[in-house]
Amino acid sequence: MTEHVATNETILVVGGGISGMTAALEAAETGKNVVLVEKNPALGGRTSQLYRYFPKLCHPTCGLEINLRRLKGNPRVRVLTLAEVTGIEGSTGNYTASIKIKPRYVNENCTACGDCERAVETMVDDPFNYNLGQHKAAFLPNAMAYPQRYVLDPVIIGTPDAEKAKAACKYGAVDLDMQEETIQVKAGAVVWATGWQPYDAAKIQPYGYGRFKNVITSVEFERLADIHGPTGGKILRPSDGKEAKNIAFIQCAGSRDENHLRHCSRICCMASLKQTHYVREKFPEDGKSTIYYIDIRAIDRFEDFYQKVQADPSVSFIKSKVAKITEDAQGNPVCHGVDTEGYKRYMTPHDLVVLAVGMEPSVKGINIPGHIVADSSGFIEADPANGAVFGAGCASNALDVNRAVQSATAAALRAIQVVNKVAKAEA
Amino acid sequence: MSANTAMAEKYRNNFLKEIEDQVEMGDWVKMCMQCGVCSGSCPTNFQSAWEHPPQELFMMIRAGKREEVLTTSSMWNCTSCYNCIVRCPRKLPITHIMHGIAEYAHRLGMAPKMQPTRFFSGLFWKNCTHTGRVNELKLSLGLYFKDGFAQGVKNGMAMQTVALGLLKAKRLNPFELFGGHKCKDQKGIQAMLKKAYEIERSRKTAKMAG
Numbered sequence: 218m219t220e221h222v223a224t225n226e227t228i229l230v231v232g233g234g235i236s237g238m239t240a241a242l243e244a245a246e247t248g249k250n251v252v253l254v255e256k257n258p259a260l261g262g263r264t265s266q267l268y269r270y271f272p273k274l275c276h277p278t279c280g281l282e283i284n285l286r287r288l289k290g291n292p293r294v295r296v297l298t299l300a301e302v303t304g305i306e307g308s309t310g311n312y313t314a315s316i317k318i319k320p321r322y323v324n325e326n327c328t329a330c331g332d333c334e335r336a337v338e339t340m341v342d343d344p345f346n347y348n349l350g351q352h353k354a355a356f357l358p359n360a361m362a363y364p365q366r367y368v369l370d371p372v373i374i375g376t377p378d379a380e381k382a383k384a385a386c387k388y389g390a391v392d393l394d395m396q397e398e399t400i401q402v403k404a405g406a407v408v409w410a411t412g413w414q415p416y417d418a419a420k421i422q423p424y425g426y427g428r429f430k431n432v433i434t435s436v437e438f439e440r441l442a443d444i445h446g447p448t449g450g451k452i453l454r455p456s457d458g459k460e461a462k463n464i465a466f467i468q469c470a471g472s473r474d475e476n477h478l479r480h481c482s483r484i485c486c487m488a489s490l491k492q493t494h495y496v497r498e499k500f501p502e503d504g505k506s507t508i509y510y511i512d513i514r515a516i517d518r519f520e521d522f523y524q525k526v527q528a529d530p531s532v533s534f535i536k537s538k539v540a541k542i543t544e545d546a547q548g549n550p551v552c553h554g555v556d557t558e559g560y561k562r563y564m565t566p567h568d569l570v571v572l573a574v575g576m577e578p579s580v581k582g583i584n585i586p587g588h589i590v591a592d593s594s595g596f597i598e599a600d601p602a603n604g605a606v607f608g609a610g611c612a613s614n615a616l617d618v619n620r621a622v623q624s625a626t627a628a629a630l631r632a633i634q635v636v637n638k639v640a641k642a643e644a
Numbered sequence: 645m646s647a648n649t650a651m652a653e654k655y656r657n658n659f660l661k662e663i664e665d666q667v668e669m670g671d672w673v674k675m676c677m678q679c680g681v682c683s684g685s686c687p688t689n690f691q692s693a694w695e696h697p698p699q700e701l702f703m704m705i706r707a708g709k710r711e712e713v714l715t716t717s718s719m720w721n722c723t724s725c726y727n728c729i730v731r732c733p734r735k736l737p738i739t740h741i742m743h744g745i746a747e748y749a750h751r752l753g754m755a756p757k758m759q760p761t762r763f764f765s766g767l768f769w770k771n772c773t774h775t776g777r778v779n780e781l782k783l784s785l786g787l788y789f790k791d792g793f794a795q796g797v798k799n800g801m802a803m804q805t806v807a808l809g810l811l812k813a814k815r816l817n818p819f820e821l822f823g824g825h826k827c828k829d830q831k832g833i834q835a836m837l838k839k840a841y842e843i844e845r846s847r848k849t850a851k852m853a854g
Binding site: 423469473474475476477511536537538539540541553554555556557560562 | 677678679680681683684685696697699700730731732733734735
């Protein structure tokens with residue numbers, strides 16, 4: 218895979234989430250050669266970590282599968298996983314990227330049979346489940362991982378566990394001698410689609426994330442609801458494994474806050490409205506959701522989605538940003554604040570509090586050439602000064618899946634125009 | 645001025661403009677987005693005296709409720725703990741605005757006369773500017789007798805053990821009641837304060853005149 222020859226007519230796509238996959242495929246389907254770089258062992262990014270997505274509440278596996286089918290059938294896209302861009306040099310039409318590729322310790326012979334996983338005993342944290350659970354140190358990153366190939370966690374290399382994995386493999390796929398390598402890739406244009414990361418909720422000190430076990434983030438809640446998640450799709454609270462039926466959602470946890478993220482993260486209102494559906498789905502009789510909000514921003518044309526949730530008697534809305542969370546003797550998180558509608562104080566215990574954390578761009582600490590113009594929140598701006606480095610998806614703005622795909626298609630089009638010029642195909 | 649700003653200016657009511665002009669940090673009031681974190685974070689909020697929490701005061705100002713805002717005792721209950729400033733997502737200097745509104749209400753003579761914070765502030769200022777030193781005995785006695793002689797004696801009796809303890813530890817000198825200690829240059833302090841009053845008065849009069 219690494220011997221692939223890239224030229225300055227190649228488009229480099231950094232990030233293999235929904236935006237990066239889209240940009241890569243859109244460009245490849247017009248006949249361009251694309252190198253798609255993903256730092257995780259599998260494609261799909263944060264979209265693959267969702268249980269369902271709004272507004273139709275279908276499973277992300279569906280949308281991702283369509284993209285994976287396109288990808289498998291397209292020889293023009295070269296996928297590099299466990300790979301990170303460490304630097305880019307050059308200018309429009311002539312970039313050279315340094316890409317560091319970490320060893321996977323499993324080669325192309327892997328059939329994903331799972332024998333190595335059964336042989337290995339060491340357990341490690343599972344980042345796919347936001348470390349809510351653990352998995353074996355020989356693992357498939359997730360159920361629909363692409364490439365469908367196992368990975369050995371570096372912690373077992375040099376231990377008897379690694380030898381066990383090697384011995385268990387019938388196909389000679391485990392290669393313990395793989396080394397980290399850095400390769401140079403040429404490209405005419407770069408699509409930067411490194412996505413987002415959930416804002417570090419521990420920084421919102423009064424909410425007690427990290428101190429109170431039953432205060433979790435919205436992304437963690439997605440994993441609790443997912444059948445492939447650490448609880449097998451049951452909403453159980455972390456402190457005692459009790460079913461969490463009375464759930465509070467706190468909006469703007471980190472967003473729209475000059476002390477944290479100054480932008481509106483856009484997706485969180487819709488995400489919490491969506492998550493109230495999970496509560497009703499799992500506990501149709503006695504599930505109860507409470508949304509604490511400043512104002513509901515059902516972005517795009519989703520006001521009807523909001524109205525349907527409003528009509529649901531199991532969901533209540535409290536117009537107030539929670540000021541602080543404490544914990545009572547039973548381990549229930551208690552929300553304190555003042556309701557803006559009537560200015561009444563409340564102190565309300567819940568089984569579980571879900572912080573609708575904001576989106577922070579992951580464009581950090583990477584040596585992108587020149588002066589990449591970013592806005593005050595760190596999202597890449599569409600600016601001529603950026604040359605042929607184009608932001609796409611959540612690297613460029615706080616976007617939902619739908620809009621991220623639109624943004625990625627736009628970025629692909631810009632990149633195509635650049636390499637066409639390089640090829641003298643366009644004036 | 646952009647069309648937007650012009651339109652916003654048109655609909656900004658007179659009381660909000662008055663607060664912006666007259667109150668220290670008053671121009672921040674319009675930035676409040678009514679999230680309620682200030683009110684929820686206020687340690688005095690569980691006392692009945694907080695008739696209107698800060699976010700409500702800001703909304704009342706924007707709604708033009710001049711009389712209600714300036715005569716309420718709410719902002720006088722601020723303890724300057726700064727929780728609200730630290731947590732405000734819009735970085736409003738809420739503590740300072742509370743003091744600013746209180747000071748403006750006082751300047752207009754609309755603040756509740758016997759509100760303890762206001763009463764104590766007046767007492768404290770008089771006490772320390774008189775000699776250039778704080779006379780703690782006179783200050784606490786003044787506060788004890790705020791609500792009449794009988795209540796004053798009652799307050800004194802309630803604090804008896806504390807007073808005796810202070811006496812024993814030589815932290816309370818009963819002779820302070822007669823004159824008390826002074827700073828070296830009492831006249832200098834007085835002259836300085838007189839000048840300061842003059843400057844402040846001319847500044848505020850100019851402001852009030854618009």
